[in-house]
Amino acid sequence: MVRTVEFPRRSRSTGTGRFDRAGIPAPGFFGLLDGVFEIICGTLVLVGLLPRLATVPMIVNMLGAMLITKLRSCGATPRSSTARSAGGTSSTSPAPIWPSCAAASSS
Template sequence: MGSTIRDWCNAILNGLRRIDWLGPLVMRLFFGYFWAETGWAKLHNLDGFTERFVGWGIPFPAFSASMSAWVEFVGGILIMVGLFTRLTAVPMIVNMIVAIALVVIKNVGSFDELIELDEFVYILIFFWLLMAGPGKASLDAWLARRMGLDDASTVR
């Protein structure tokens, strides 16, 4: 009986290992689309987005709003396709840190509220992309294979 359960568990785990590329791909597609769509909406209402930056007291509101919107739009697309993923994660993290530091932190009264911020969760996901890379089903991995790189950190 114990052998059967162990064999069954091994079979399931081996099956999951064969499709381990699917998790990062699905996450990148949905998370990247979220950011591309958000950036696109901001770019198409840049005046309104800039006014929000003015209201929040963000320095150089027109430049900052435009930069933030472009980072989200282009960053979202790059994350979706898995191109320059690790490099893209850095400005996305910075964008979220600025959002927390200049806007959101004003409404945070406790550590629990900080941890529950959407922006904090986004930072963690971008940090994971920065550390783990985009996965096997990505343009980064394809380019690494084409260029003969077999650095495991690049192809993951």
């Protein structure tokens, strides 16, 4: 008799669903990368090995998380950064992907 194990389905509020919902490209890759950096760098800081060097990725990670959650709380949604040029070809514009929350925070 062979037993099968069924894993519970993950909702969009956990795991890579959070990255997907936030509009981050390649949520599986960046979710894994985020977790690896948090575990490895957190362990290095706790143990005391290269704490200054280990805090740099953690600071970048936390700043990114704060920016994404702040923009989400302002009601901002991701928009495409691709614009059409005069020749009809697509080109990436220098405009940010996330719109500014200045108007939402001033009211």
